[in-house]
Amino acid sequence: MALDKPYLDIPGTTIFDAEQSRMGYHLNQFCVSLMKPENRERFRAYERAYLDEWPMTEAQKQAVLDRDLNRCIQLGGNIYFLARIGATDGKSFQQMAGSMTGMTEEEYRNMMLHGGRSVEGNRYLGEDGDAQPQHQPQGSAGKQGKAGKK
Amino acid sequence: MANITASVYTSHVPAIGVAIDQGRTQEPYWQPLFQGYEFSRMWMQDNTPDVIFLVYNDHATAFSLDIIPTFAIGCAAEFKPADEGWGPRPVPVVKGHPQLAAHIAQSVIQQDFDLTIVNRMEVDHGLTVPLSLMCGQPQQWPCAVIPFAVNVVQYPVPSGRRCFELGRAIRRAIESFDLPLKVQIWGTGGMSHQLQGARAGLINKEFDNLFLDKLIADPEAAAMIPHIDYVREAGSEGIELVMWLIARGAMSDVKSGSDVVGGQPPKVVHRFYHVPASNTAVGHLILENK
Numbered sequence: 001m002a003l004d005k006p007y008l009d010i011p012g013t014t015i016f017d018a019e020q021s022r023m024g025y026h027l028n029q030f031c032v033s034l035m036k037p038e039n040r041e042r043f044r045a046y047e048r049a050y051l052d053e054w055p056m057t058e059a060q061k062q063a064v065l066d067r068d069l070n071r072c073i074q075l076g077g078n079i080y081f082l083a084r085i086g087a088t089d090g091k092s093f094q095q096m097a098g099s100m101t102g103m104t105e106e107e108y109r110n111m112m113l114h115g116g117r118s119v120e121g122n123r124y125l126g127e128d129g130d131a132q133p134q135h136q137p138q139g140s141a142g143k144q145g146k147a148g149k150k
Numbered sequence: 151m152a153n154i155t156a157s158v159y160t161s162h163v164p165a166i167g168v169a170i171d172q173g174r175t176q177e178p179y180w181q182p183l184f185q186g187y188e189f190s191r192m193w194m195q196d197n198t199p200d201v202i203f204l205v206y207n208d209h210a211t212a213f214s215l216d217i218i219p220t221f222a223i224g225c226a227a228e229f230k231p232a233d234e235g236w237g238p239r240p241v242p243v244v245k246g247h248p249q250l251a252a253h254i255a256q257s258v259i260q261q262d263f264d265l266t267i268v269n270r271m272e273v274d275h276g277l278t279v280p281l282s283l284m285c286g287q288p289q290q291w292p293c294a295v296i297p298f299a300v301n302v303v304q305y306p307v308p309s310g311r312r313c314f315e316l317g318r319a320i321r322r323a324i325e326s327f328d329l330p331l332k333v334q335i336w337g338t339g340g341m342s343h344q345l346q347g348a349r350a351g352l353i354n355k356e357f358d359n360l361f362l363d364k365l366i367a368d369p370e371a372a373a374m375i376p377h378i379d380y381v382r383e384a385g386s387e388g389i390e391l392v393m394w395l396i397a398r399g400a401m402s403d404v405k406s407g408s409d410v411v412g413g414q415p416p417k418v419v420h421r422f423y424h425v426p427a428s429n430t431a432v433g434h435l436i437l438e439n440k
Contacts, residue, residue: 006378007305007377007378007381007382010349010381010382011348011349012347012348012349012350013344013346013347013349013381013386014346014347014386015305015381015386016303016304016305017304017305017306018304018305021215021304024215025215028210028214028215029214029215029216031210032210032214032215034235035211035232035233035234035235036233037233037237040235069346070347070348073346073347078210078303078304079345079346079387080209080210080303081210081214081215083209083210083234083235084210084234084235086235087234087235087236088235092165092168092428093164093165093345093428093429094165094428094429096345097344097345097346097350097351097429098350098351100346100347100348100350101348101350101351102348108350108351111351112351112353112425112426112428112429113426115353115355115425115426116342116351116352116353116425116426116429116431117344117349117350117351117352117353118352118353119352119354119357119382119383122349122352123382123383124382131347131348131349131352132348133348135348136348138348
């Protein structure tokens, strides 16, 4: 019988369950290694070589090199682990979270200052909230994209 | 006999720790938040316990994906602040209470909760930020602390119901300890927040405040909230709120064992809610046992 996964219909959200964790084991353990200052230095000096020491998939390595956190999460990464990459880059949690929405840092910070993202329209896939797939990327990046298509 | 005098609930956002450590608490962004904890720091000075039983979650710091314990109790004599990638926080080493921790471990396991016993562990912002919020910046923390780490990182995390039952078991364990210690139990994490994906930045004030109401007045009902409601309504990281139910389940109004009726409802001495701290809604309660 299939496992109960009632959380697959939430937009813009990947639940880090046992299956994701299995897929992301080496990616996340690479992130853990960045808790040591000497490893952070080695990674900063030559990222590709450091990544090649880990049995990660090529797609996972590329997502790290691109700092594409959404892709990292899709490939089994978890934000608390991925935060070690952000820390190595001198980024805050807010900068990291914001980067996944397509908004600029200022846009995301302003959204938080104004009470954060509303849950309305963002509970289930198929609604019309700002986190839905049809509204990505968010912020000025999304507006530019739409203008470009016209 | 040891007893639980009060429970404290608070979010544990890492940026709050950074603001304290860098002396930025009076900046316009942070001032309203820290104002909400001024009462709490005075209350803490007037009501310093002998031991804090501090329920928190480790954020991929002490526990990587190599070992993922659902419930882990820190039984060591001390716990050093961890380097989470930005360098360790400049806060005192946390002193444990190995004697009480070992007693609780034995009692709670005998009550059918399979705790992982940890004799060496570093502690991250999940534990040190609540201490900073409640105690300020002392040279030493004012009392012993027993860290109790709950897995809320890898799904499935323990249910609210199980956390609430665990709180009951912890209370029975503490009340069966022979030394006359005053113990506070803290539940930390939450409130609504999501740190990932296109839905990052989600805040749900209505859910949060209803949760606070329910936690105070009808904790049995709060304990029945299923995982999916936290995730959908309060964001993927809002699931941390199950940890608050451990502290609430340990309060004396909750029926426990031979105590069929339960005691008086706790006194709400402080309630505070603020948005935002970085990506997160901050909630805070102090409940005293009558």
